[in-house]
Amino acid sequence: xxxxxxxxxxxxxxxxxxxxxxxxxxxxxxxxxxxxxxxxxxxxxxxxxxxxxxxxxxxxxxxxxxxxxxxxxxxxxxxxxxxxxxxxxxxxxxxxxxxxxxxxxxxxxxxxxxxxxxxxxxxxxxxxxxxxxxxxxxxxx
Amino acid sequence: xxxxxxxxxxxxxxxxxxxxxxxxxxxxxxxxxxxxxxxxxxxxxxxxxxxxxxxxxxxxxxxxxxxxxxxxxxxxxxxxxxxxxxxxxxxxxxxxxxxxxxxxxxxxxxxxxxxxxxxxxxxxxxxxxxxxxxxxxxxxxxxxxxxxxxxxxxxxxxxxxxxxxxxxxxxxxxxxxxxxxxxxxxxxxxxxxx
Numbered sequence: 489x490x491x492x493x494x495x496x497x498x499x500x501x502x503x504x505x506x507x508x509x510x511x512x513x514x515x516x517x518x519x520x521x522x523x524x525x526x527x528x529x530x531x532x533x534x535x536x537x538x539x540x541x542x543x544x545x546x547x548x549x550x551x552x553x554x555x556x557x558x559x560x561x562x563x564x565x566x567x568x569x570x571x572x573x574x575x576x577x578x579x580x581x582x583x584x585x586x587x588x589x590x591x592x593x594x595x596x597x598x599x600x601x602x603x604x605x606x607x608x609x610x611x612x613x614x615x616x617x618x619x620x621x622x623x624x625x626x627x628x629x
Numbered sequence: 630x631x632x633x634x635x636x637x638x639x640x641x642x643x644x645x646x647x648x649x650x651x652x653x654x655x656x657x658x659x660x661x662x663x664x665x666x667x668x669x670x671x672x673x674x675x676x677x678x679x680x681x682x683x684x685x686x687x688x689x690x691x692x693x694x695x696x697x698x699x700x701x702x703x704x705x706x707x708x709x710x711x712x713x714x715x716x717x718x719x720x721x722x723x724x725x726x727x728x729x730x731x732x733x734x735x736x737x738x739x740x741x742x743x744x745x746x747x748x749x750x751x752x753x754x755x756x757x758x759x760x761x762x763x764x765x766x767x768x769x770x771x772x773x774x775x776x777x778x779x780x781x782x783x784x785x786x787x788x789x790x791x792x793x794x795x796x797x798x799x800x801x802x803x804x805x806x807x808x809x810x811x812x813x814x815x816x817x818x819x820x821x822x823x
Contacts, residue, residue, distance in 0.1 A: 596666075597665040597758070598669065598757060598759055599670070599758065599769075600758070600760065600761050609759040610759040611758075611759040614802075
């Protein structure tokens, strides 16, 4: 079954990549590329906040391109979750909210996790895989 | 009140907190998230004060021990109907405290006479915790083992209680077993009484 989601990034409030996962061979990045992309997105997100003509803008939420869609969710703490997927994919918004829920549960409540550090929590990985697998049937045109 | 504290002062906060009483002790509920964060902080607090994993487990067990002793009193208070006689009965599944805490009965270990086990799919304290690989077989269930130890010690059944992960076929997460090893004097006493 083709996956609509290409990859998922989580960046901390200073722009460092703390979690990266890719699904499928399309859009696979190696470590250096993913780190570079994450800090690039962090800067773009911050700049867009300043440039926006509308008041009360918190940054880019959706980027639509020919070959992909990028949706970003920023939590109140500054942690950003963004996902790159096939163009026209629905339900990315709720997917990001669910990932945020999983982050709060399995990462922040883990006493062995240092905040702002790369995420190495087995439970988070497990539940994320389950979430993506469950949404594969739901997300789509 | 003549000298009612002003709204928003610290005294006012203490007064309001004291007014909160559970309507029915049995339905008093605590937020799972609050407990999870508190427990996580407790583990982190102890982690900075120990040199090795065994000591961390010991500290968590010690923390649970105090809870177990106090919980024994609370359970006794609630279980007023039980007669005194049932407390002195055999260690077997009839131990009233175990039934109050766990609905599944104690299982008897196959290897030794003095070993009993409580098996759980996943302990509440471990629900959000992923132990890093370099910590080996460390289990935050040591806290729960401490609670059990407190309950048993307080009711006159001294034992060594430990929590272990037991991997299960086809399941990504292992089950947890709490192993209870009763001390010599308990077995001798039971042998004398039966």
